[in-house]
Amino acid sequence: MQLTSSLPERIAVEPTSEKTTAVVELRDVGLCYAGRPPVQVLEGVNLSVRRGSFVSLIGPSGCGKSTLLRIVAGILPVTSGSVLVEGGSPLQAQRAHRFGFVFQDAALLPWRSVQENVELLGELVGLTPDERRDRSSALLSLVGLAGREHLRPSQLSGGMRQRVAIARALAINPSILLMDEPFSAVDEFQRELLNTELLRIWNDQRNSVLFVTHNIEEAVYLSDWVCVMSPNRGRIVELIPVELERPRASEVRVSPEFLALRSHLREVLVR
Ligand SMILES: Nc1ncnc2c1ncn2[C@@H]1O[C@H](COP(=O)(O)OP(=O)(O)O)[C@@H](O)[C@H]1O
Numbered sequence: 001m002q003l004t005s006s007l008p009e010r011i012a013v014e015p016t017s018e019k020t021t022a023v024v025e026l027r028d029v030g031l032c033y034a035g036r037p038p039v040q041v042l043e044g045v046n047l048s049v050r051r052g053s054f055v056s057l058i059g060p061s062g063c064g065k066s067t068l069l070r071i072v073a074g075i076l077p078v079t080s081g082s083v084l085v086e087g088g089s090p091l092q093a094q095r096a097h098r099f100g101f102v103f104q105d106a107a108l109l110p111w112r113s114v115q116e117n118v119e120l121l122g123e124l125v126g127l128t129p130d131e132r133r134d135r136s137s138a139l140l141s142l143v144g145l146a147g148r149e150h151l152r153p154s155q156l157s158g159g160m161r162q163r164v165a166i167a168r169a170l171a172i173n174p175s176i177l178l179m180d181e182p183f184s185a186v187d188e189f190q191r192e193l194l195n196t197e198l199l200r201i202w203n204d205q206r207n208s209v210l211f212v213t214h215n216i217e218e219a220v221y222l223s224d225w226v227c228v229m230s231p232n233r234g235r236i237v238e239l240i241p242v243e244l245e246r247p248r249a250s251e252v253r254v255s256p257e258f259l260a261l262r263s264h265l266r267e268v269l270v271r
């Protein structure tokens, strides 16, 4: 298998692109946190994410992965370069509720039931109670939590809480899912299960996903493209296409193609 072959038709991320099919487009992005001294976290970052693709960002701690997600989400304005989300500004996309977020900590409201947590965003965007209930039931089934609607977050395991966070993120049908190390606080066994579940859900929903992780295996298993960021101002050192067949069974993790990609990624990361 070629690790840096030409772009497959269904998925494509290019370092730079003039194409309008990109759902997220970063051009020469720089980000400097104000302070004494100021901290230049990102510089010259170019990335184009095609609609419906699953892209992972991987890199050492502190290289700017979360910063990059915050920029895409319209939470942080860039200090140089430009960002387009669905052809507009990140802030416009945020206001149009185009994003779903999942973080390391599920951050559920403890006084609300599972179902009420999932319905929260629907309330904010004005869905009717019936619409909210239909959607939350469907999503809770999708994430494997049917029958647990009335439990409180404190009655769930860490993995179950992350499933609720995923259902909540999908509740307003976002076109872009931003996930920042969503499974890093669960054990290895749970992580594998959640990875498989996430792919099943993504297969059903087909949102575009930007997924931040430290975990090489997770990045390869989930992604169409793995984007390796350098500790040097977040520069993208390599974009690695993952051409493993979809849908991907968990067993793919022991295939020769998977193992080759994993060791290549490890080399790039320690280079
Ligand atoms: N609000 C902030 N002000 C100043 N520096 C920050 C701020 N947030 C993050 N940083 C710094 O920016 C760098 C990148 O942070 P972050 O994007 O969180 O990295 P990652 O998610 O890859 O671990 C780190 O060196 C961090 O200390």
Ligand SMILES: [Mg+2]
Pocket: 065, 066, 067, 180
């Ligand atoms: Mg981070």
